[in-house]
Amino acid sequence: MVPFLKLIRLPNLILIAALQYFIRQFLLFPMLASYGFISSLSNESFYLLLIASALISAAGYIINDYFDLRIDYVNKPEKVIIGIAIKRRVAMALHVVFSLLGVVIFSYLAFQLKVGVLALVPMLIVGMLWFYSTDYKRQFLIGNIVAGLLAVFPILLVVLFETSIFKAYYTIENKLIAVLILKVIGYFSVVVFLMAMLISILKDINEVHGDARLKCKTMPIVLGVKWAKVIVVVLVALICYVLSSIQQLQYANHAYVPLLFILLGIELPLLTAMFALIFSNTTSAGIWAHRLAILAMVIGVFAIPVLNFFPGN
Secondary structure, three states: OHHHHHHOOHHHHHHHHHHHHHHHHHHHHHHHHOOOOOOOOOHHHHHHHHHHHHHHHHHHHHHHHHHOHHHHHHHOHHHOOEOOOEOHHHHHHHHHHHHHHHHHHHHHHHHHOOOHHHHHHHHHHHHHHHHHHHOHHHOOOHHHHHHHHHHHHHHHHHHHOOOHHHHHHOOHHHHHHHHHHHHHHHHHHHHHHHHHHHHHHHHHHHOHHHHHHOOOOOHHHHOOHHHHHHHHHHHHHHHHHHHHHHHHHHHHOOOHHHHHHHHHHHHHHHHHHHHHHHOOOOHHHHHHHHHHHHHHHHHHHHHHHHHHHOOOO
């Protein structure tokens, strides 16, 4: 049971579910309710959305490990699960079953909302996860960009299946609230995208030797580790810039708690990771930089309820 839970990255699945719940409960609900709109999905349907998202995400982690076996035997042989604790054919079967179940549930929700085209979105995600694992992640820059996009999909799914937003958008007197919601979600999605790219590049830096042996074309291999570190600095600067624009609004509204939460919980770990990577060439520095970036991402998820409970004036 423990190897299976490690294979599907249970903590990651919980974090994804928390992210989706927080976005619905603390961003979409209050903003829609302020203009008299109610959620398109019942609580039961939303829980189905959480389950379907978890199934597709778990399928993605499984197929990623399945095609990473040769690399993992070089970079982290002690953490290999497929082929040791879980047979390869069982892993592939789990991937197929989880993917199909996730797509079926999302299709049910799409037709429940009478927007059948939404059923194509989870199919697109499953396809991207497959090609990311088999090809994209080993290519220069493409793998990092796709990793960022895949991190944004849990947010996108909640927004797309909340069709009340789009009903508001096409109602002239309520268009403003729809635009405001999409702007807020857009800011948050940009930060998530950049942070996922950052984590992906840090991972590539730490695994450069194993990737090179298997002729991957990741950023540290193509540009060199030094230039990959420069890209890390640029990404951290971009993330801090986007967050600072949010913090300026918080300062103007006297929302000091979320301002400090972002500063200490997200920006400080990212800057610490950046300086650790710049001023040290040790393997441990790279590992800690990667962990700090993940910590910042986790804390960022919990910034959503903090923003809701301490909005300022």
